[in-house]
Amino acid sequence: MPTIDTxxxxxxxxxxxxxxxxxxxxxxxPKMVDAATNGNLRNALDKHLEVTKTQKERLDKIQQLLGEExxxxxxxxxxxxxxxxxxxxxxxxxxEGLIKEGNSLLGEDMAPEVTDAAIxxxxxxxxxxxxxxxxxxxxxxxxxxxxxxAKLLETTLNEEYDADISLTELALSNVNLAAETEEQSFAKSxxxxxxxxxxxxxxxxxxxxxxxxVKKAAAKKSLPKKAALKKVKAAVKKSSPKKSxxxxxxxx
Ligand SMILES: [Fe+2]
Numbered sequence: 001m002p003t004i005d006t007x008x009x010x011x012x013x014x015x016x017x018x019x020x021x022x023x024x025x026x027x028x029x030p031k032m033v034d035a036a037t038n039g040n041l042r043n044a045l046d047k048h049l050e051v052t053k054t055q056k057e058r059l060d061k062i063q064q065l066l067g068e069e070x071x072x073x074x075x076x077x078x079x080x081x082x083x084x085x086x087x088x089x090x091x092x093x094x095x096e097g098l099i100k101e102g103n104s105l106l107g108e109d110m111a112p113e114v115t116d117a118a119i120x121x122x123x124x125x126x127x128x129x130x131x132x133x134x135x136x137x138x139x140x141x142x143x144x145x146x147x148x149x150a151k152l153l154e155t156t157l158n159e160e161y162d163a164d165i166s167l168t169e170l171a172l173s174n175v176n177l178a179a180e181t182e183e184q185s186f187a188k189s190x191x192x193x194x195x196x197x198x199x200x201x202x203x204x205x206x207x208x209x210x211x212x213x214v215k216k217a218a219a220k221k222s223l224p225k226k227a228a229l230k231k232v233k234a235a236v237k238k239s240s241p242k243k244s245x246x247x248x249x250x251x252x
Contacts, residue, residue, distance in 0.1 A: 011140040011149075013090070015062060018133055020087040021095035022056040025126065028099045036119050037112040041170055045123065048163045055156045062149050098126050120171045127164040134160060 004010050029049040036042045102122030110118065134157040141150035 007140055008144055011137060011144065011146075012066060012068065014133065014137045014140065015059060015066075016088055016090040017092045018130075018137065019056065019059045019063075020090050020092040021130065021133065022052055022059065023087045024092065024095045024099060025052050026056065028102075032102070032119050032123065035106050036116055038116045038170070041116050041119065044163075044166050044170060045119075048123075051159050051163065055159065058152055058156055062152050065149055065152075066146075094129055095126070098122070098129060101125075117171065120167050124164060124167050124171070127160055127167065130160045131157065131164065 004013055026049065029045055029052065033042050033045045033049070036045060102119070102125075105118050105122065106115065134153055138150050138153035138157055141147075141153055
C-alpha cells in the first residue's frame with residue numbers, strides 16, 4: 001500500500017474507497033429491489049441504482065481530472081479478480097460490512113411489511129456512510145483548490161441527500177405504517193389470546209411475545225393513514241437537511 005503523506009494523497013485514497021463502495025452497491029441494490037415488496041420502495045431503489053451507476057462514472061471522470069489512471073485497473077491473479085472484480089485498487093470494508101449486515105437481517109423470518117422497513121433502514125445506513133464520505137472528499141478538494149473536482153463531488157453528495165430524503169419519506173409514510181399495522185394486529189390478537197399460549201407460540205416462532213408497551217400502543221386508537229401521512233410529509237419538509245447543506249456549500 002502506498003504511503004499517504006499529503007491531503008492530495010488522502011483525497012485520492014478516499015476516492016478509491018468510494019469507487020469500491022459504489023461498485024459494491026451496484027451489485028447489492030438489485031437484490032434489495034427483489035426483496036422489497038412495496039412498489040414505491042422498489043421504484044426508489046431502482047432509481048437509485050441508475051443514479052449510483054452515474055456516480056461511479058463521475059468518479060472515473062474525477063480520477064481523470066486528478067491525472068490518475070481509471071480507478072479500475074486489471075487485477076492480476078484468479079483470487080484478486082474473483083474478490084475485487086471491477087472495484088479498483090481499494091476495497092471498501094465499511095460498505096462490505098453495511099451490505100453484509102443488511103443481508104443478514106433480510107435472512108431473518110420477517111413479515112413482508114417489516115422486510116420493507118428493514119430494507120429502508122439498511123439503505124439509509126448506506127446513504128449516511130456515502131454522505132459522510134462524499135462530504136469529506138469534497139472538503140479536501142476545496143482545501144486543495146480543486147474546484148472542478150469539488151463540484152463533481154457536490155453533485156453526487158446532493159444526489160445522496162435526495163436518496164436519503166426519499167427513503168425517509170417512505171419510512172415515515174406508508175411503508176412503516178404498514179409494518180406498524182402488522183405489529184398492532186399481532187399485539188391485538190395477543191391481547192385477546194391466553195398469555196401462556198402467546199408466549200408458547202412466540203417461543204415456537206422464535207419471536208418475543210409483545211411487550212407491555214407494544215400492547216399499550218396497539219390499544220391506542222391510531223391516526224387515520226391520510227392524516228398521519230400529511231403530518232409526516234410536513235415534518236420531513238420542515239426538517240429536510242438538503243437546503244441547509246446547499247447553503248453551506250455556497251458559503252465555502
Ligand atoms: Fe452513491
